[in-house]
Amino acid sequence: MSMAGVSNSQMSLSATLKRAGLAPIGKGIYLSNRTREASGSSSAASNPSKTPNIILVFGWMGANLPHIFKYTKVYQEMYPDATQIIVQSRPQFFWSSNRTRMNNLVPVAEVLEAHGCSGTKLEVAPASESDPPRILVHSFSNGGGIQMYTLGKLLRARSKSSSDFCGHKPRMSAMIIDSCPANATLRGALRAFTASLPKNSPLRIPLIIFIILIYSFNSFKHRIFGVQPIFERLKRGLLRQGPEGGILPWMTEKTPRMYVCSKQDELVPFEEIEEHVKEAKARGLNASIEIYDDTPHVAHARRYPERYWGAVKDLWAAAVQS
Incomplete structure (x- = not known):
């Protein structure tokens, strides 16, 4: 995003917050x-x-x-x-x-x-x-x-x-x-993190791979060190x-x-x-x-x-x- 785009986005957010009294x-x-x-x-x-x-x-x-x-x-x-x-x-x-x-x-x-x-x-x-x-x-x-x-x-x-x-x-x-x-569950995590992405989004496959890696790492910590998953x-x-x-x-x-x-x-x-x-x-x-x-x-x-x-x-x- 260009600097102008960032500036416009910030101005829009500021206006939104002002209208909402936030x-x-x-x-x-x-x-x-x-x-x-x-x-x-x-x-x-x-x-x-x-x-x-x-x-x-x-x-x-x-x-x-x-x-x-x-x-x-x-x-x-x-x-x-x-x-x-x-x-x-x-x-x-x-x-x-x-x-x-x-x-x-x-x-x-x-x-x-x-x-x-x-x-x-x-x-x-x-x-x-x-x-x-x-x-x-x-x-x-x-x-x-x-x-x-x-x-x-x-x-x-x-x-x-x-x-x-x-x-x-x-x-x-x-x-x-x-x-x-x-x-x-892995299925639930995948549903939650990909729900807002279009099915043809180029980010979908990389995100799924990333979630699987994170889930596998957390499962490893749970089995080896007894660290409960955050949802549990x-x-x-x-x-x-x-x-x-x-x-x-x-x-x-x-x-x-x-x-x-x-x-x-x-x-x-x-x-x-x-x-x-x-x-x-x-x-x-x-x-x-x-x-x-x-x-x-x-x-x-x-x-x-x-x-x-x-x-x-x-x-x-x-x-x-x-």
């Missing part, structure tokens, strides 16, 4: 801090102490900002007083080192800490005593799920204390896991329980979570998500599942917006009551 705070990480412009703009905003004031959105692998904006725009209408943190997921994230993954998410951790989320306890910082953290997390596909899992590891690593958060009154929190998790670590993280919280440190067994999947998803078989949800419930986690009959991967809200966003509102209502 500021870049890291590589593929954006912060929105919009406030309600008119009273009554959202029925949910009539009682702001019962609505989320932080919304974490983890996009699916390769999702461009305009795709993610279709979700964040709805959140701006539903919860106009909430700060939104948007995290993109790029393919190279999957074969980066754990340290690189965690370093990339430091800006997210810093924003959360500034809002009162500190270490393994969801503490109330002096500046946020009147507005304690109420966090809604929305993760898409394995790409978003792995970003979420990595953020949990980062927050624990930055913790100054390993004290038991469950001994304190939990803040409101809920989690949506859309089109995730999937089993760690994500599944284990989603089932995490104990004194240091769930996949994110402030989450407990009572935190409402909703899995969303489809019988027509060609990337993540809904049976794998169903099986995971059964295990989550068996472990005592507050899990529910929404199964669609005919929607493609991460496209449930686009085809059935009323059902999808109605379920999100119901999930948050459960968080308020829990």
